[in-house]
Amino acid sequence: MYQDDFPIGPLELLIFQSTSFCNLDCKYCYLPDRSSKKKINIDIIRNTLLKLVEEKIIQDDFCIVWHAGEPTVMPIDFYKKVNELIQEIIPSNVKVTQQIQTNATLLNDEWCEFFNESKMQVGVSIDGPKEINDKNRVLRNGKGTYEEIIKGINLLKKHNIEFSVISVLTNQSINFPADIYNFFKELGPISVGFNIDEEEGVNIKSSIDENSETKLKEFWRTIFQLQLTKSNYLNIREISEFKESLLNMNLSSKSISVGQMTNPLSIITIDTEGNFSTFSPELLGMKDKHYNDFLFGNINTDSFLSIKKNKKFNLVYDDINNGIKKCYDTCDYFTFCGGGAPSNKLYENGNFNTTETKYCKYSKKIIVDALMDEIEERLSIK
Numbered sequence: 001m002y003q004d005d006f007p008i009g010p011l012e013l014l015i016f017q018s019t020s021f022c023n024l025d026c027k028y029c030y031l032p033d034r035s036s037k038k039k040i041n042i043d044i045i046r047n048t049l050l051k052l053v054e055e056k057i058i059q060d061d062f063c064i065v066w067h068a069g070e071p072t073v074m075p076i077d078f079y080k081k082v083n084e085l086i087q088e089i090i091p092s093n094v095k096v097t098q099q100i101q102t103n104a105t106l107l108n109d110e111w112c113e114f115f116n117e118s119k120m121q122v123g124v125s126i127d128g129p130k131e132i133n134d135k136n137r138v139l140r141n142g143k144g145t146y147e148e149i150i151k152g153i154n155l156l157k158k159h160n161i162e163f164s165v166i167s168v169l170t171n172q173s174i175n176f177p178a179d180i181y182n183f184f185k186e187l188g189p190i191s192v193g194f195n196i197d198e199e200e201g202v203n204i205k206s207s208i209d210e211n212s213e214t215k216l217k218e219f220w221r222t223i224f225q226l227q228l229t230k231s232n233y234l235n236i237r238e239i240s241e242f243k244e245s246l247l248n249m250n251l252s253s254k255s256i257s258v259g260q261m262t263n264p265l266s267i268i269t270i271d272t273e274g275n276f277s278t279f280s281p282e283l284l285g286m287k288d289k290h291y292n293d294f295l296f297g298n299i300n301t302d303s304f305l306s307i308k309k310n311k312k313f314n315l316v317y318d319d320i321n322n323g324i325k326k327c328y329d330t331c332d333y334f335t336f337c338g339g340g341a342p343s344n345k346l347y348e349n350g351n352f353n354t355t356e357t358k359y360c361k362y363s364k365k366i367i368v369d370a371l372m373d374e375i376e377e378r379l380s381i382k
């Protein structure tokens with residue numbers, strides 16, 4: 001059944017895969033095409049921006065994210081041309097921010113000068129101290145990348161560029177919460193986000209499983225305790241999100257507020273060929289027996305709004321919504337989560353129309369439990 005009365009957008013995140021290639025070969029990486037040297041053509045960027053304006057999918061602001069592959073494999077001139085296109089096409093009353101998620105190993109002075117000129121926000125992927133980072137963040141020859149990453153971070157610091165960090169947690173690294181916290185406190189990012197080693201894409205087995213649950217909870221309690229220690233504050237993404245959910249919680253009723261990952265075209269992901277997807281960014285490269293793939297059109301031939309009449313999109317959207325309703329009806333953590341990441345439901349449960357995943361257990365539920373335990377103990381409620 002086709003629908004055309006559901007809310008679309010507005011766009012919050014526009015994720016471009018400028019290249020699927022990555023010069024690293026991290027052991028937990030989910031990207032299937034990270035050896036492919038395909039690069040996006042600038043015409044795909046132009047067509048995307050033109051269609052976003054024509055089809056009124058943007059409102060006051062949105063963020064362009066360069067991700068999924070190592071974006072600094074592309075020449076700086078490519079990003080300079082993108083900046084010109086943004087100036088030319090996007091109305092001046094729309095605020096466009098740009099973020100780049102990089103492994104930092106290819107940075108040089110020229111990149112840093114460009115980041116400063118273009119005000120591009122920089123996120124660096126690093127897992128912690130050398131012994132932890134080099135276990136998984138490795139080159140194709142298996143060599144650790146810690147030194148190269150730190151060299152890149154030192155360049156950012158030399159050019160006074162603020163950076164955030166994403167660190168992947170494995171069953172091994174969660175044994176060392178204090179080492180990891182103190183390392184990042186010393187390193188000086190503006191925030192740290194912890195992603196878990198997830199079963200997704202070509203990463204078919206995560207190191208984090210039911211045997212890690214107690215350790216993982218303890219990891220989060222220690223991180224929270226360290227953050228609460230005087231003069232030791234470090235902005236941790238997951239703790240900030242938890243606090244925001246608590247502050248916005250409606251105690252008298254539970255309401256479904258659809259998140260970025262479950263609202264059509266709030267997130268748009270575009271690959272090197274111009275194919276586009278929405279909902280979870282990870283869906284872009286995924287294949288599936290039932291839905292085949294999650295490409296809902298190509299920017300060179302289709303409008304974004306054509307998804308409304310796209311059979312595959314409608315099937316996916318219905319299943320995602322039904323899964324959210326099930327979560328709403330059955331899960332005590334719904335307020336903190338909003339119904340989960342569709343790509344994890346599909347990958348782990350084989351269907352969007354489902355509830356709990358290992359991902360939500362280890363990335364949402366355990367964190368909420370750990371932080372609530374700590375708060376209750378400090379307030380002597382327990």
Ligand code: SF4
Binds near residue numbers: 333355356365
């Ligand atoms: S925590 Fe899991 S089960 Fe609960 S709402 Fe989120 S995705 Fe659904």
